[in-house]
Amino acid sequence: MSEKNQPFSVYNRAPSRWTSYVFNHFTLIGVLVLYILSSHLDISFHQAAPKKQNVIFMVTDGMGPASLSLARSFRQHRDNLPIGDILALDKFLVGSSRTRSSSSLVTDSAAGATAFSCGLKSYNGAIGVDPNKNPCGTILEALKLQGWHTGLVVTTRITDATPAAFSSHVDYRFQEDLIAEQQLGGYPLGRMVDLILGGGRCHFLPQSAGGCRADSRNLVEEAKEGNWSYVENRADFDALVGGENVSLPLLGLLAQTDIPYDIDRNASEYPSLAEQVKTALTALSKATEKSDHGFFLLIEGSRIDHAGHHNDPAAQVREVLAYDEAFKEVLSFIDNSDVETVAISTSDHETGGLVTSRQVSKSYPDYIWYPQVLLNSTHSGDYLASKIVSAKQSNIFKDDESFSDFIAKSIFEQDLGIYDYTQRELYTVKKLANIQSELMYFLNNMVSIRSRTGWTTHGHSAVDVNIYAYSNSKRIDELLYQRDPYTGLLGNHENIEIGSFMESLTHVDLKKVTELVRKTHHSPGAMAEAQADSLHVAAMGEQHSGCMQNSKN
Structure with a gap:
């Protein structure tokens, strides 16, 4: 049977341009629908809250x-x-x-x-x-x-x-x-x-x-x-x-x-x-x-x-x-x-x-930091400032020398592990002995400087x-x-x-x-x-x- 005389069939007929357009169009829609559904199912899986x-x-x-x-x-x-x-x-x-x-x-x-x-x-x-x-x-x-x-x-x-x-x-x-x-x-x-x-x-x-x-x-x-x-x-x-x-x-x-x-x-x-x-x-x-x-x-x-x-x-x-x-x-x-x-x-x-480093002089800074200095501290600056103020107000020191010795031995050496304190630092702590917040900041700065810890x-x-x-x-x-x-x-x-x-x-x-x-x-x-x-x-x-x-x- 010649091709011309074959019975009509959608299976053996070359598709028209209109048929191809419709087929491709609906195929695309189907793909998009499947994609959206699959995406929705995926989202639902991720977002679904468990019972507990x-x-x-x-x-x-x-x-x-x-x-x-x-x-x-x-x-x-x-x-x-x-x-x-x-x-x-x-x-x-x-x-x-x-x-x-x-x-x-x-x-x-x-x-x-x-x-x-x-x-x-x-x-x-x-x-x-x-x-x-x-x-x-x-x-x-x-x-x-x-x-x-x-x-x-x-x-x-x-x-x-x-x-x-x-x-x-x-x-x-x-x-x-x-x-x-x-x-x-x-x-x-x-x-x-x-x-x-x-x-x-x-x-x-x-x-x-x-x-x-x-x-x-x-x-x-x-x-x-x-x-x-x-x-x-x-x-x-x-x-x-x-x-x-x-x-x-x-x-x-x-x-x-x-x-x-x-x-x-x-x-x-x-x-x-x-x-x-x-x-x-x-x-x-x-x-x-x-x-x-x-x-x-x-x-x-x-x-x-x-x-x-x-x-x-x-x-x-x-x-x-x-x-x-x-x-x-x-x-x-x-x-x-x-x-x-x-x-x-x-x-x-x-x-x-x-900052875990600190420049302490005008010369080019050293690239150093000393965490071991922090290990020497046994109390916070807050605690030690309170200790100094309480001691000062208790009038237990017979003279200025005994008060200085308390700060040097008890606070600097024993509580902070600082032995290289200066006379200026000792003088400043004594001067601030009735101003708790400023005293606390000064003590903390002593530790920060020696450990090279910086603050802004x-x-x-x-x-x-x-x-x-x-x-x-x-x-x-x-x-x-x-x-x-x-x-x-x-x-x-x-x-x-x-x-x-x-x-x-x-x-x-x-x-x-x-x-x-x-x-x-x-x-x-x-x-x-x-x-x-x-x-x-x-x-x-x-x-x-x-x-x-x-x-x-």
């Missing part, structure tokens, strides 16, 4: 990259370790963060923490409020409303900026009395925190009970009446048996103000950050054991920041190492948990402009800070290491993207929570509002220019 998970968010307040260099070299010298030895934290570096606030290129801790908790930029001093001073819903509140358990573990006052920004809403960080009230449930959402461990009894007690509240309320007694368990000293803490014997909600106020620097901490009086973390992890894990939801825990190595403000390298290096020990506790917990768990660690900012400021800097993360979940790991700034943490990010990551990971909607907290009382009042700037400066000065009582309480 734990999120541990860790903040190294004031720790920049140089603080880690400081800590590594110090530990290698102290423990005779090889140059390849690194911190536990170092193994889990994933990215870095830009820290500016809405009001300045240099953030404070309040705005920095609000960026994490609410996922938005706000002004310096803002606690859980946006730039217009409207309360913003936090990740802690959102998760609690979904049935998660929540906790805060810090080494400063629990009413300080970082823990406050996750658990309260006030216009200015100095409103610590109001922050304390909200942390116990005194705002529209009620109690959102299940476990609190840190310092700061001061703002929970009236002045008549040894506190510093401006009113007469005793929040500790109110908490007890509201079924909170309460611990306030080492014996109480030990009775928690590492978290095995905890009844939630738990309020642990382990110091009147901040818990002492680790270099000054008396272990028989105060638990370490690592001990507090282990207790919190165990308690929250037990509390959620039979729950469909896990827990959210904020952990802060708070006083790295204070050491930076004080320009105290000996105190700071030990704060960093104490945090690293706490991080090890978190790693151990994650490795032994059958619940999908992630830990994210970052800093709100860098403090002090720390007693405040914060705008340097980028590191982001670390670890999980026991392949699903979360795939998210963490995405380069997309809104879905992963790999690379360089704005600090608000860390908050957004936690929001996305846990499938909560902070905007909905924001609507629920809108009616929170957050203003300091008209009179305080008019004096807000001066009150903020005064509060910061009290926190960072000495705080001599910290080593005693």
Whole structure:
């Protein structure tokens, strides 16, 4: 049969140009549909939240990259370790963060923490409020409303900026009395925190009970009446048996103000950050054991920041190492948990402009740094300044010579390991013996010069800070290491993207929570509002220019 006489068939007929166009067009549409569906399925796989998970968010307040260099070299010298030895934290570096606030290129801790908790930029001093001073819903509140358990573990006052920004809403960080009230449930959402461990009894007690509240309320007694368990000293803490014997909600106020620097901490009086973390992890894990939801825990190595403000390298290096020990506790917990768990660690900012080298003369600088000098210090400059002032005011010295001998032998040689002190340094310390903050700065500078540790400021800097993360979940790991700034943490990010990551990971909607907290009382009042700037400066000065009582309480 000739081709001309063959029966018509779509199988043996050459396609027309129109048929080819239609076929190719629909083929392309089909491919695109399949691609979109496959992409959607892939996204759903990555974004689908498991039935239960734990999120541990860790903040190294004031720790920049140089603080880690400081800590590594110090530990290698102290423990005779090889140059390849690194911190536990170092193994889990994933990215870095830009820290500016809405009001300045240099953030404070309040705005920095609000960026994490609410996922938005706000002004310096803002606690859980946006730039217009409207309360913003936090990740802690959102998760609690979904049935998660929540906790805060810090080494400063629990009413300080970082823990406050996750658990309260006030216009200015100095409103610590109001922050304390909200942390116990005194705002529209009620109690959102299940476990609190840190310092700061001061703002929970009236002045008549040894506190510093401006009113007469005793929040500790109110908490007890509201079924909170309460611990306030080492014996109480030990009775928690590492978290095995905890009844939630738990309020642990382990110091009147901040818990002492680790270099000054008396272990028989105060638990370490690592001990507090282990207790919190165990308690929250037990509390959620039979729950469909896990827990959210904020952990802060708070006083790295204070050491930076004080320009105290000996105190700071030990704060960093104490945090690293706490991080090890978190790693151990994650490795032994059958619940999908992630830990994210970052800093709100860098403090002090720390440099591990220093030019001390006009000649060309030597390329040196001496971490061993820091090993000689047995106490912080804060502690030693308080010791000198107390000794001076006690009138125990019969003459100027005996006072000079006390400073030279007890302070310089015994406490700081400095034997090459000059007569000018001795004279200056004696002259400053009644000015605690200036005395502290001078003592810290003596150590810094001899160790060749440099500082550029007693405040914060705008340097980028590191982001670390670890999980026991392949699903979360795939998210963490995405380069997309809104879905992963790999690379360089704005600090608000860390908050957004936690929001996305846990499938909560902070905007909905924001609507629920809108009616929170957050203003300091008209009179305080008019004096807000001066009150903020005064509060910061009290926190960072000495705080001599910290080593005693």
